[in-house]
Amino acid sequence: MALRFRRREARHLWDIEHSRNALEPSHTHHISRQYNAELEEIRSRVLQMGGLVEQQIEQALAALVKADTALGEAVIMGDAKVNEFDVAIDDACQHIIARRQPAASDLRLVMAVIKTITDLERIGDEAEKIARMAVRLANEERPKNNYAELQTLGNHVRAMVHDALDAFARMDPQDALATAREDRRIDQQYESVIRQMITFMMEDPRTISRALDVIWAARALERIGDHARNICEYIIYLVKGKDVRHTSLEQIEKEILGRRT
Amino acid sequence: MALRFRRREARHLWDIEHSRNALEPSHTHHISRQYNAELEEIRSRVLQMGGLVEQQIEQALAALVKADTALGEAVIMGDAKVNEFDVAIDDACQHIIARRQPAASDLRLVMAVIKTITDLERIGDEAEKIARMAVRLANEERPKNNYAELQTLGNHVRAMVHDALDAFARMDPQDALATAREDRRIDQQYESVIRQMITFMMEDPRTISRALDVIWAARALERIGDHARNICEYIIYLVKGKDVRHTSLEQIEKEILGRRT
Numbered sequence: 258m259a260l261r262f263r264r265r266e267a268r269h270l271w272d273i274e275h276s277r278n279a280l281e282p283s284h285t286h287h288i289s290r291q292y293n294a295e296l297e298e299i300r301s302r303v304l305q306m307g308g309l310v311e312q313q314i315e316q317a318l319a320a321l322v323k324a325d326t327a328l329g330e331a332v333i334m335g336d337a338k339v340n341e342f343d344v345a346i347d348d349a350c351q352h353i354i355a356r357r358q359p360a361a362s363d364l365r366l367v368m369a370v371i372k373t374i375t376d377l378e379r380i381g382d383e384a385e386k387i388a389r390m391a392v393r394l395a396n397e398e399r400p401k402n403n404y405a406e407l408q409t410l411g412n413h414v415r416a417m418v419h420d421a422l423d424a425f426a427r428m429d430p431q432d433a434l435a436t437a438r439e440d441r442r443i444d445q446q447y448e449s450v451i452r453q454m455i456t457f458m459m460e461d462p463r464t465i466s467r468a469l470d471v472i473w474a475a476r477a478l479e480r481i482g483d484h485a486r487n488i489c490e491y492i493i494y495l496v497k498g499k500d501v502r503h504t505s506l507e508q509i510e511k512e513i514l515g516r517r518t
Numbered sequence: 519m520a521l522r523f524r525r526r527e528a529r530h531l532w533d534i535e536h537s538r539n540a541l542e543p544s545h546t547h548h549i550s551r552q553y554n555a556e557l558e559e560i561r562s563r564v565l566q567m568g569g570l571v572e573q574q575i576e577q578a579l580a581a582l583v584k585a586d587t588a589l590g591e592a593v594i595m596g597d598a599k600v601n602e603f604d605v606a607i608d609d610a611c612q613h614i615i616a617r618r619q620p621a622a623s624d625l626r627l628v629m630a631v632i633k634t635i636t637d638l639e640r641i642g643d644e645a646e647k648i649a650r651m652a653v654r655l656a657n658e659e660r661p662k663n664n665y666a667e668l669q670t671l672g673n674h675v676r677a678m679v680h681d682a683l684d685a686f687a688r689m690d691p692q693d694a695l696a697t698a699r700e701d702r703r704i705d706q707q708y709e710s711v712i713r714q715m716i717t718f719m720m721e722d723p724r725t726i727s728r729a730l731d732v733i734w735a736a737r738a739l740e741r742i743g744d745h746a747r748n749i750c751e752y753i754i755y756l757v758k759g760k761d762v763r764h765t766s767l768e769q770i771e772k773e774i775l776g777r778r779t
Contacts, residue, residue, distance in 0.1 A: 351626075355622075359616075361616075364612060364616055375636070455730065459723050462720050462723045465719050466716065
């Protein structure tokens with residue numbers, strides 16, 4: 258996790274143009290450099306927060322699968338750190354709006370960051386829910402497959418969050434679009450888990466309580482996929498200047514490709 | 519609904535001071551009046567959006583209880599209008615940030631609005647989910663109690679959304695706090711519905727499918743309560759200038775009361 262994250266930070270592909278850089282006197286240029294540094298700092302903190310959230314998902318699932326109470330407790334405690342990031346980055350964004358009066362692409366960046374951290378914070382909440390479940394179930398009998406369906410769904414969801422953060426790091430709307438598309442496959446996988454659990458419950462009502470636990474965890478993972486999709490949509494909006502939240506993916510793709518040609 | 523909403527608009531208690539109004543030359547004063555009108559317009563549109571969202575919840579529940587397919591379809595169609603509000607108000611907020619460079623309480627207002635509409639939009643999504651379920655279940659056998667537990671929970675949740683919007687209209691942090699507290703009672707009511715459904719499923723596995731539908735609808739309602747609580751927290755933040763999202767309600771109450779005395 259830490260390794261992956263360092264790689265992501267090292268990319269330095271933050272290439273949205275700051276138009277005020279062109280042909281300015283040196284004093285303004287100095288302010289402008291400070292301002293760019295502030296924007297870069299915010300962006301870097303979003304990626305740090307994202308790395309932490311990815312880790313929370315990973316460890317919450319590990320705690321469930323390994324019945325590791327200590328790890329589950331660590332994830333629950335860790336959510337406070339996610340929340341700290343949320344408040345600190347939100348403050349930094351408001352500070353920039355008040356002092357720097359960003360316009361155009363800078364303003365879009367700040368708005369995208371404000372929305373992204375809200376989704377990251379809620380991904381953190383879902384991870385915490387899974388961790389709480391892991392702690393509660395640690396001393397109970399395990400299902401025979403040791404939550405295999407949750408492991409599969411969880412790995413898929415974690416990869417989607419990872420890809421969304423990569424797309425954010427590179428500000429790549431194509432990658433963001435491809436990642437947003439994954440949400441559908443996650444929804445299908447989730448539906449299939451639910452159907453499987455309903456079958457189990459019908460066949461043997463003694464499994465109802467355990468099946469419902471699987472359903473809650475699957476639902477938390479499916480929600481995480483929704484939040485990752487939201488983040489992808491903010492990236493497309495940020496780069497393309499187009500609000501895509503209530504547009505179908507086909508429509509977005511058409512427009513992105515349409516503008517390219 | 520329409521009546522209630524008009525009453526709310528008529529209150530005119532938008533009394534956050536705009537400090538730039540004091541002792542300014544007439545040209546600036548003119549700009550300042552326009553600016554205030556823009557802020558007022560945004561606030562009024564949030565209340566309109568809120569009124570629509572309240573109506574969506576109400577009608578989605580009515581569609582479920584009365585097995586009214588047409589009403590359910592109307593709610594599903596109506597979600598596009600909620601989304602339009604979301605995009606339009608978001609645009610207006612960004613426009614104000616870019617052109618008016620708001621500071622202090624004005625900036626807090628704009629930020630609170632941006633966050634509030636995200637929660638209202640997601641409340642709309644949950645109402646749409648309930649409406650889709652209503653359409654799907656309209657021609658199936660009704661449970662004997664005709665979803666009495668969902669009606670009770672739904673009325674409670676709808677009242678909470680209504681109170682959150684009232685607190686927003688009056689910018690009253692005390693009311694916002696009292697409303698945020700309701701979320702706990704809703705969570706308890708939700709937990710009791712889930713326990714009841716588990717009991718039904720265990721007693722008679724033939725009810726599993728129907729009980730799960732009730733569980734999904736209850737879960738959507740519980741989520742709406744979470745969003746209403748978020749809105750209350752933005753109001754406290756807006757008026758008190760304090761981020762309360764990751765603070766316990768006891769702590770918030772202490773601080774609000776502490777600052778008063």
